[in-house]
Amino acid sequence: MSTQGRTAVRRTEIELAEESFLTDDFLRQLINVGEADILVGLPTHNNAKTVGSIVHTIQSGILRGFPRERAVIINVDGGSRDGTPELVTGVSIDDSRPASNLNALRTLHSISTKYASSPESGVAFRTILAAAELLRAKACVVMSPLSTNVEPEWLSKLLHPIFDDDFDLVTPTYRRHKFEGLLITNLLYPMTRALYGLRIREAYSPEFGFSGRLGCQFLEQYVWNDGANGAGVELRLTLAAITGRYRVCQSFLGEKIHIERHAADLVPALRQTVGTLFSALGPDFAVWSMVAGSQSPPTTGADHEVVLEPVRVNRKRLREMFSTGVAELESVFRSILSPDTLAELQGIARLGEEEFHYPAELWVRTVYEFAASYQRSVISRDHIIQALAPLFRGRVVTFLKENRNAFADEVENNIESLCLEFERLKPYLLQLWKSRE
Amino acid sequence: MREMIISELSQALHEIARGFAHFLPRLIVMLALALAGWVIAYVAKMVLRSILRLVQFDKLSENAGASQLLTKAALPSATEMLSRFVFWVAWLGFILLGVSVLGILGLQEQVAKFFLFLPRLFVAMFIMFFGLLAASFFSRAALLAAVNANVPSPRVLSLAVRSIILVFVLSIVFEELGLAEQTMLVAFGIAFGALMLGLAIAFGMGGRDLARRFLEKKIVGGKKEEEEDELSPL
Numbered sequence: 091m092s093t094q095g096r097t098a099v100r101r102t103e104i105e106l107a108e109e110s111f112l113t114d115d116f117l118r119q120l121i122n123v124g125e126a127d128i129l130v131g132l133p134t135h136n137n138a139k140t141v142g143s144i145v146h147t148i149q150s151g152i153l154r155g156f157p158r159e160r161a162v163i164i165n166v167d168g169g170s171r172d173g174t175p176e177l178v179t180g181v182s183i184d185d186s187r188p189a190s191n192l193n194a195l196r197t198l199h200s201i202s203t204k205y206a207s208s209p210e211s212g213v214a215f216r217t218i219l220a221a222a223e224l225l226r227a228k229a230c231v232v233m234s235p236l237s238t239n240v241e242p243e244w245l246s247k248l249l250h251p252i253f254d255d256d257f258d259l260v261t262p263t264y265r266r267h268k269f270e271g272l273l274i275t276n277l278l279y280p281m282t283r284a285l286y287g288l289r290i291r292e293a294y295s296p297e298f299g300f301s302g303r304l305g306c307q308f309l310e311q312y313v314w315n316d317g318a319n320g321a322g323v324e325l326r327l328t329l330a331a332i333t334g335r336y337r338v339c340q341s342f343l344g345e346k347i348h349i350e351r352h353a354a355d356l357v358p359a360l361r362q363t364v365g366t367l368f369s370a371l372g373p374d375f376a377v378w379s380m381v382a383g384s385q386s387p388p389t390t391g392a393d394h395e396v397v398l399e400p401v402r403v404n405r406k407r408l409r410e411m412f413s414t415g416v417a418e419l420e421s422v423f424r425s426i427l428s429p430d431t432l433a434e435l436q437g438i439a440r441l442g443e444e445e446f447h448y449p450a451e452l453w454v455r456t457v458y459e460f461a462a463s464y465q466r467s468v469i470s471r472d473h474i475i476q477a478l479a480p481l482f483r484g485r486v487v488t489f490l491k492e493n494r495n496a497f498a499d500e501v502e503n504n505i506e507s508l509c510l511e512f513e514r515l516k517p518y519l520l521q522l523w524k525s526r527e
Numbered sequence: 528m529r530e531m532i533i534s535e536l537s538q539a540l541h542e543i544a545r546g547f548a549h550f551l552p553r554l555i556v557m558l559a560l561a562l563a564g565w566v567i568a569y570v571a572k573m574v575l576r577s578i579l580r581l582v583q584f585d586k587l588s589e590n591a592g593a594s595q596l597l598t599k600a601a602l603p604s605a606t607e608m609l610s611r612f613v614f615w616v617a618w619l620g621f622i623l624l625g626v627s628v629l630g631i632l633g634l635q636e637q638v639a640k641f642f643l644f645l646p647r648l649f650v651a652m653f654i655m656f657f658g659l660l661a662a663s664f665f666s667r668a669a670l671l672a673a674v675n676a677n678v679p680s681p682r683v684l685s686l687a688v689r690s691i692i693l694v695f696v697l698s699i700v701f702e703e704l705g706l707a708e709q710t711m712l713v714a715f716g717i718a719f720g721a722l723m724l725g726l727a728i729a730f731g732m733g734g735r736d737l738a739r740r741f742l743e744k745k746i747v748g749g750k751k752e753e754e755e756d757e758l759s760p761l
Contacts, residue, residue: 273760294761357675359760403758415674418681422667425589468586470664476671486758 112220116203120224123199127159128152128249129227131218134165135209137235138172141165144240145181145200148233151245152198156253162225165202166217168209174235175202211362212314212323219309227302229253232324234296239347247341247390248299257388258336260299261328263291264346265395268493268501269403271346272486273356275505277457278325278363284512285371285519286332287381291340291394294325294363304336322366329370333377342391356479365475368464379520384513396498405490408483409446413439415480422477426463431455438484448488450511456481458515462522550629557625564621572614579606593659616645651703658696662689687726694718 112120130148134141145163152161165178179202205217215232222230229252231245244262251257274292282293308330312323331338371378386393416423416439423432434452441447457478464474493501579585588594588605602608623638666689673681698715702708 270759271761272758356760363761401758411674411677414677414681418670418674422671469667473667473671476675479675482760 112217112224113203116201116217116221117224119201119203120221123162123201123225125160126162126199126225126227127229128156128161129218129222129225129230130161130163130245131215131222131230131232132163132165132178132235133168133209133211133214133218133232134170134174134178134235135168136170136172136174138170138174138177140238141174141235142177142181144233144235144237145178147240147242148245149181149198151242154242155246155249160197162199162201162227164218164221165200166214167202167204168214169204169207175204178202211321215323215327216309216314219305222302222305223309227305229299229301230305231299232297236296237347239345240297241344244297244343247343248297251339251341251388251390252299252301255339256337257339258301258304259328259331259338260341261290261292261338262295262297262343263340263389263391263393263395264343265392265397266346267397267399267401268496268498269401269490272489273359273363273482276453276485276489276508277482278367280454280505280509280512281367281457281461282329283384283509284516285378285381286329286374287378287384288332288338289384289386289393289509290328290332290338293328294322294366296324297343298324298327299341300327300331301336304331304334307334322362325363325366326370329367329374333374338387340387340389340393342389342393342395345397356482357476360475360478360482361472364478365471368461368475369471371461372465375523379523382516384509394502396501398498403490405487406443408490409443409487412448412480412484412487415483419477419480422469422473425468426474426477427456427459431459435481435484446487446491448484450508451515453481453485453488454508454511454515455518457512458519458522461519465523553629556628557622560625560628561618561622564618564624568614568617568621571617572610575613576606576610579609584609587660588656593656616648620645647703647705651700654696654703655700658692658700662692662696665689665692683729687722690722691719694722 130152132141132144132148148163152159163178165175167175179200181200201221203217205213218230218232221227229249231248233240233244248260248262251260274294278293279289279291283289304327308327311330312326328338330336416435420432420436423435427435431452435456438446438448438452460474460478463469464471468474489504492504496504584606585594585604588597593605597603597605597608603611620642623641627635627638666685669688670681670685672678673684678684694715698711701711
């Protein structure tokens with residue numbers, strides 16, 4: 091059989107699998123749409139408060155930026171009980187026209203489907219990808235129903251690089267408070283950058299754009315039934331784009347304001363981000379082990395902006411949680427960390443509030459040792475991720491102290507020096523990895 | 528008289544000789560069985576040891592907390608222990624099979640009992656191992672959850688979870704082995720009851736402040752103040 095023949099057979103197999111995975115009603119709706127140039131995915135779960143205004147914004151964005159394109163909004167709902175899907179399909183495009191003073195030259199479809207009775211981000215994203223493939227969408231964008239300040243321009247910013255410049259993945263950059271997103275600035279961004287060699291600020295984001303070809307490739311290659319319910323699948327898409335040598339760029343969107351996010355979400359956030367990153371290191375070893383240094387991807391607008399308003403943070407409580415964690419979890423840390431690292435952490439845990447300092451070098455070593463232990467599965471992988479939470483709090487205390495009175499440039503310099511530390515100590519991770527073998 | 532004594536003696540000697548002639552082949556068979564059993568048991572030990580090393584049984588045992596127990600008791604690794612155990616059980620089985628060939632009355636019944644007991648022993652060991660594994664996993668899960676939720680005395684909570692699971696597992700193991708079933712039932716009842724009462728008192732005494740804070744937050748509305756301290760990790 092020729093290569094083309096095999097590809098056609100493979101494509102038919104995938105389409106059959108998608109058809110059995112998608113509901114009949116959803117498939118009927120997709121058939122009614124036919125083909126689309128732009129697909130906007132909107133995963134929801136009990137978002138009645140915000141979803142109406144977000145759909146309005148999306149419609150305005152399409153009318154302003156893509157009036158000639160065939161567009162469809164796909165709402166994938168995880169069993170909302172507050173009428174979220176009805177709100178999505180009930181929003182009329184006529185409400186968006188006066189604001190934009192423009193008319194779409196094509197029909198704008200809004201489709202809603204319920205993929206499960208409880209939210210699962212992986213299934214939601216898979217549904218969006220499957221719909222994009224069936225509709226042969228050229229460009230797709232995923233929007234978050236939790237963002238309260240979405241602007242119509244966000245769509246253009248995430249889609250134009252794909253349409254005009256042939257990029258495959260557009261990740262956002264935001265204007266953030268200097269103490270927001272600390273897991274990203276202290277771990278995810280520096281580690282992704284050091285290992286994969288690309289300085290992507292928001293590798294894990296609820297808003298992003300991607301090309302149809304990247305979506306199809308990811309849909310085909312990603313292991314969807316990995317038992318993790320697809321947590322952190324957005325990050326896996328970013329990593330897949332880097333390792334697959336797709337064209338990646340960043341686009342500045344504006345201020346990021348999310349509702350219902352606070353510190354109590356730390357462990358789930360660690361699972362979605364750090365857990366996903368650690369689990370990708372095994373399969374991606376051949377790629378990241380060969381990378382040295384890092385490069386900035388093409389970026390439209392600023393690659394970051396910092397807000398400096400004063401916020402009240404209880405550093406004492408964070409430090410106490412770190413010290414308690416180090417003392418109480420000693421038996422767990424013995425399985426994960428090297429004796430030297432553990433001894434240094436125990437030394438820090440005994441320090442008072444004024445002299446408390448968790449150095450960047452020790453933080454990087456800690457993270458790398460966690461990554462190697464995760465790979466070796468020295469204990470349950472989920473327990474390894476949970477055990478990182480108290481140590482992260484300790485690092486946060488130091489970051490808060492270092493940047494308490496810092497201006498935007500100083501904050502950026504501190505983040506940059508942490509990134510360089512991650513890059514400098516990369517051989518240590520490789521050494522840990524090889525000692526496993 | 529003399530002839531009679533000589534005749535009796537020669538008859539006794541004949542009987543001894545006949546008995547010995549009757550016993551000697553059985554003894555040889557027994558020794559052959561013991562020797563073959565040693566070889567088979569040794570091979571089984573080596574094969575099992577290789578398989579256990581291949582599946583990283585020591586790591587599993589470490590996760591279960593069994594390795595720590597063995598180290599404290601100055602015993603070899605879990606792989607070595609299990610391999611040796613299989614060797615001795617297999618060899619003993621062959622020796623007892625040989626003993627039953629000797630035809631000694633009374634011993635045969637004991638040998639049959641031993642062979643009937645073996646499957647129960649293996650099941651008990653299986654339950655014990657996975658019980659230790661479950662106790663270790665759930666106690667660590669409780670410890671991590673308690674530390675991350677900032678619950679006071681997380682290690683006590685973890686120890687309580689481990690103790691409950693171990694008491695439960697031990698009672699099943701003893702029941703499986705059929706050892707002092709009545710005593711174990713009563714002991715389990717007392718131990719479990721005491722543990723639950725102890726926990727109830729401990730949580731009641733220790734949780735007063737927690738319950739008060741919880742109610743204050745719910746009724747008076749102290750939550751807002753705490754949320755002001757929180758930062759979004761993402």
